[in-house]
Amino acid sequence: MNNCYVLFYSQARFSYVRMKYLFFSWLAVFVGSWIIYVQYSTYTELCRGKDCKKIICDKYKNGVIDGPACNSLCVTETLYFGKCLSTKPNNQMYLGIWDNLPGVVKCQMEQALHLDFGTELEPRKEIVLFDKPTRGTTVQKFKEMVYSLFKAKLGDQGNLSELVNLILTVADGDKDGQVSLGEAKSAWALLQLNEFLLMVILQDKEHTPKLMGFCGDLYVMESVEYTSLYGISLPWVIELFIPSGFRRSMDQLFTPSWPRKAKIAIGLLEFVEDVFHGPYGNFLMCDTSAKNLGYNDKYDLKMVDMRKIVPETNLKELIKDRHCESDLDCVYGTDCRTSCDQSTMKCTSEVIQPNLAKACQLLKDYLLRGAPSEIREELEKQLYSCIALKVTANQMEMEHSLILNNLKTLLWKKISYTNDS
Numbered sequence: 001m002n003n004c005y006v007l008f009y010s011q012a013r014f015s016y017v018r019m020k021y022l023f024f025s026w027l028a029v030f031v032g033s034w035i036i037y038v039q040y041s042t043y044t045e046l047c048r049g050k051d052c053k054k055i056i057c058d059k060y061k062n063g064v065i066d067g068p069a070c071n072s073l074c075v076t077e078t079l080y081f082g083k084c085l086s087t088k089p090n091n092q093m094y095l096g097i098w099d100n101l102p103g104v105v106k107c108q109m110e111q112a113l114h115l116d117f118g119t120e121l122e123p124r125k126e127i128v129l130f131d132k133p134t135r136g137t138t139v140q141k142f143k144e145m146v147y148s149l150f151k152a153k154l155g156d157q158g159n160l161s162e163l164v165n166l167i168l169t170v171a172d173g174d175k176d177g178q179v180s181l182g183e184a185k186s187a188w189a190l191l192q193l194n195e196f197l198l199m200v201i202l203q204d205k206e207h208t209p210k211l212m213g214f215c216g217d218l219y220v221m222e223s224v225e226y227t228s229l230y231g232i233s234l235p236w237v238i239e240l241f242i243p244s245g246f247r248r249s250m251d252q253l254f255t256p257s258w259p260r261k262a263k264i265a266i267g268l269l270e271f272v273e274d275v276f277h278g279p280y281g282n283f284l285m286c287d288t289s290a291k292n293l294g295y296n297d298k299y300d301l302k303m304v305d306m307r308k309i310v311p312e313t314n315l316k317e318l319i320k321d322r323h324c325e326s327d328l329d330c331v332y333g334t335d336c337r338t339s340c341d342q343s344t345m346k347c348t349s350e351v352i353q354p355n356l357a358k359a360c361q362l363l364k365d366y367l368l369r370g371a372p373s374e375i376r377e378e379l380e381k382q383l384y385s386c387i388a389l390k391v392t393a394n395q396m397e398m399e400h401s402l403i404l405n406n407l408k409t410l411l412w413k414k415i416s417y418t419n420d421s
Helices: 002-046 049-061 070-074 139-154 160-171 181-190 194-201 244-253 258-275 312-319 355-368 373-387 396-415
Strands: 079-084 091-098 101-108 113-115 123-125 211-215 218-222 283-285 293-295 301-303 309-311
Touching: 049 070, 049 079, 049 091, 049 101, 070 211, 139 160, 139 181, 139 312, 160 181, 160 194, 181 211, 194 211, 194 309, 258 283, 258 293, 258 301, 258 355, 258 396, 283 312, 283 355, 309 312, 355 373, 355 396, 373 396
Parallel strands: none
Antiparallel strands: 079 091, 091 101, 101 218, 113 123, 211 218, 283 309, 293 301
16 A cells, blocks of 8 residues: 555656656747747847848939949849848948958948937938939039038038048049039938048048948948957857856957957057047047957957047037936947036036047956066056046146057057067
8 A cells, every 4th residue: 555655656746847847848948939039030120131232222223322332232243241240220230242352331221310410419310311412413512512511520620621522532433533413422421421431531541441332321341350359259049148247258268369469459549549639630439349349360450330439529519508417418329428517407518538548448458368467567557547537637638648659658569579469
């Protein structure tokens, strides 16, 4: 009798454990499938390359726009999209191939949200895409339109006419010495984008990716082998299950050797110099994050995403009238911050932290991890002095130049005789 009871109890317990195991197994499968479905839906919303191509090619085939990339994209199909790098649905970004050359393809979706620097800092919807210039607009009139746009964006600078002529040279995609209406419409749409403008202004600088071509407001820029300052690229399915804290620690492990990191860091410092009081004014880096910086196989820094690098004159003029309750309301991007004047409840125009301080904040952990012991103390001291820089400090420009040059000198002295440099 006792033996039968024990056997019955054992079987009942086994069945219970089995049912419990099956229940949690199916629950895990259900939850995992749901997460993957949600992420896949997000991915398909973010990555809309086919829609982008259709919009651009419809405009091209209807004679609205033109540019050096149009025929390859829409007729011969020798320009095609590869891996999706988009982070926002309206700003499409892909690794691509154009006539067997690697590049990065960027496209603004129709009805995309644009930052309208002519009125406010809030994004707005473009009502009609490629509506300017209109038929009958002369080249001289188009030059005046571009000049007025630059004056609003960059301030009243004496050399704006040179920049206008440079833009007309870029707009002449087929190099026939004339800018067609289609090319002018493409150029006008592209000039609304800060990244395109900055690529033209800094086209001869080492750390700015070269413009390969455009069609409408789609443009192709030089490919960068490594599309983040550090870290390892993982499939998005795996990314779902990695905690953010562990991911940050893991990223720091997957970095180049220290001399190579130092060379990349010097490149970032040189880029800060390029945008600090450049030939057409100062630009502000409003999103200084690792995902916006990359480097090539020689460990030369290359910018990957410059959409949040904006003209200082323009940003100051627009943000100063913004209503605010606290300093948190006076932010553009993630890094361009001003203060809230409580007496007027308006944002002040002076950005608190200069580009160099933001760059040093990003480089601090990157450079100190694995730094040679003989320079670590001095390097840490210089980085913290750099991070403490304020725009409002007396003699800021002199201090800015001194700290930047000291940092570059310290790093170059250490790596100049190494193979890695």
